[in-house]
Amino acid sequence: MNVRRLIPTAALSCAALLGLTALTACGSGSAAADRKDGKLDVVASFYPLQFLTEQIGGDHVSVSSLTKPGVEPHDLEISAKQTAKLNDADAVVYLKGLQPAVDAAVKQAEVKTKVDASTLTSMEKHGNEVGGHAAAHDHTAGEEDPADHGHSHSESGDDPHIWLDPVKYAEVAKGVGAALAKADPAHAADYRKNTDTLVTKLGGLDKEYAAALKNTKAKVFITTHAAFGYLAERYGLTEEAINGLDPDSEPSPARIKDLQKMAKADGVTTVFYETLVSDKTAKTLASDASLKTDVLDPLEGITDKSKGTDYFSVMRSNLTALTTALGTK
Numbered sequence: 001m002n003v004r005r006l007i008p009t010a011a012l013s014c015a016a017l018l019g020l021t022a023l024t025a026c027g028s029g030s031a032a033a034d035r036k037d038g039k040l041d042v043v044a045s046f047y048p049l050q051f052l053t054e055q056i057g058g059d060h061v062s063v064s065s066l067t068k069p070g071v072e073p074h075d076l077e078i079s080a081k082q083t084a085k086l087n088d089a090d091a092v093v094y095l096k097g098l099q100p101a102v103d104a105a106v107k108q109a110e111v112k113t114k115v116d117a118s119t120l121t122s123m124e125k126h127g128n129e130v131g132g133h134a135a136a137h138d139h140t141a142g143e144e145d146p147a148d149h150g151h152s153h154s155e156s157g158d159d160p161h162i163w164l165d166p167v168k169y170a171e172v173a174k175g176v177g178a179a180l181a182k183a184d185p186a187h188a189a190d191y192r193k194n195t196d197t198l199v200t201k202l203g204g205l206d207k208e209y210a211a212a213l214k215n216t217k218a219k220v221f222i223t224t225h226a227a228f229g230y231l232a233e234r235y236g237l238t239e240e241a242i243n244g245l246d247p248d249s250e251p252s253p254a255r256i257k258d259l260q261k262m263a264k265a266d267g268v269t270t271v272f273y274e275t276l277v278s279d280k281t282a283k284t285l286a287s288d289a290s291l292k293t294d295v296l297d298p299l300e301g302i303t304d305k306s307k308g309t310d311y312f313s314v315m316r317s318n319l320t321a322l323t324t325a326l327g328t329k
Contacts, residue, residue, distance in 0.1 A: 039059075039060060039061055039062040040060060040061045040062070040090045040091060040180065040183060041062050042057065042063045042064075042089060042090065042091045042180075043063075043066060043085060043089040043093070043111075044063055044064070044066070044092075044094070045065070045073075045092070045094035045095060046065060046067035046073040046095075046098070046300060046301065047065060047299065047301045047302055048299060049065075049094065049117060049172075049176075050063055050064075050065040052093075052173055052176055052198070053093050053180075055194060056177045056180060056191055056194045056195050057180055057191065057194070058190060060190060061180065061184075064085065066078065066082055066086075066099075067300075067301060069301050070276065070301060070303045071276075071301065072276045072301075073098060074098065074099065076101050076102065077101050078104075083105055086109045086111060087109050087110055087111065089109075089111050090183060090184075091111060091112065091113035091114070091115065091183050092106055092109065092113070092115065093115045093176055094106055094114075094115070094116060095116070095117040095118055095160055096116045096118045096119075097118055097157060097158055097160045098160035113179055113182070113183040115175065115176055115179040117172045117176070118158070118160065118162070119175075120171055120174070120175030120176070121168040121171040121172055121175075123158035123159070123162070124158065124229070124230065124233075125157075125158060125159065126159035126161075126226055126229030126230070126239075159226070159229050159230065161227045161228070161229065161230060161298065163311075164227060164231045164299065165230035165231050165233075165234045166202045166203070166209065166234075167202070167206055168230060169202055170198070170202040170203065174195060174199065177191050177194070178195075205312065205315060206234075208316070208319065209231075209234070209235055210235060212322075212323050213319075213322065213323065213326070214236075216322075216323065216326035216328060217267065217328065218266060218268060218325075218326045218327060219236065219237050219238055219326070220237070220238045220239075220240060220266040220268055221238075221240070221270070221296075221322065221325060221326065222240045222241070222242065222259060222263065222270070222271045222272060222282075222285070223239055223241050223271075223273075223274075223296055224243060224273045224279070224282050225241055225242070226239060226241035227241075227274075227300075228296065228298070237322075240259060240268075242255070242259065242271075242281055242282060243281075250281075251281065260285070260288065260289045263289050264289070268291065268325075269291060269292055269325055270286075270292045270294050270321075270325035271285050271286040271289075271292070271293050271294075272293070272294055272296035273295060273296075274295065274296065274297055274298050275295060275303060275305040275306060276298075276300060276301060276303075279293070294324070295307060296318055296321055296322070297314050297317065297318055299314050299318075307321075
């Protein structure tokens with residue numbers, strides 16, 4: 001996967017305006033009213049969107065996820081049964097660009113309300129390093145770019161990992177809340193109230209992150225794949241990824257050597273790996289560079305290995321892991 005320099009947030013369009021494009025036309029009546037249990041039947045593509053929809057929908061929605069716990073979302077294949085369920089649903093909430101199989105299935109589905117989370121906030125370009133990315137599988141990875149601290153950069157698609165930035169996740173929440181209110185107007189007031197509650201909680205999480213990461217000794221952290229670009233940019237950190245946006249890609253020897261030098265120069269103490277992807281490369285790098293290892297969870301799914309039971313508890317576990325690794329002044 002090729003990558004290029006990060007587009008500054010200031011240069012991007014207002015998320016609120018983007019959000020208007022997320023809602024597809026649906027009937028003026030309540031789709032939920034046609035169901036025996038009276039609930040809006042919503043299919044979410046993977047955990048972060050399932051959690052968000054459940055929080056906003058409350059008792060008025062029945063939410064199922066296309067991605068089972070423990071399945072790496074990027075690798076998901078859609079079954080015939082899931083396709084049928086998708087076609088039967090009142091609404092689908094997905095993130096275009098993360099799961100190609102889901103994108104294809106949603107495009108073909110006749111579901112009335114399709115909510116694409118990528119249209120609800122500004123999307124950016126990330127790769128191996130926020131602000132100047134070295135593609136692990138790019139043939140130019142060893143070439144130096146003076147403006148990029150020895151790393152090369154080239155064109156890439158948008159980074160889909162918006163949910164790891166509480167501010168962007170809150171923007172998505174507002175759009176999803178508006179979509180549910182439009183699809184089920186009888187309960188619109190509850191959807192708005194629940195959206196406000198969730199947005200307030202995410203605002204609190206944002207403040208926790210900002211306060212805890214403001215005065216860390218180090219500002220660079222190493223991860224297995226580039227899932228934390230939005231988080232890093234939000235809180236003044238730099239994410240260096242062993243792999244690119246694809247967790248299954250393999251780093252080049254030049255990339256590993258580069259990371260070892262960088263770790264020593266920038267005071268990196270820890271290499272982070274995640275629960276749904278092999279930790280072999282991370283542990284090899286850590287061992288060769290005499291670094292520690294720890295989990296930084298990209299929250300693509302909750303399993304018994306997760307350090308928390310929901311989005312908020314895992315995000316707080318991630319914050320603890322980051323502050324421990326980066327140290328405080």
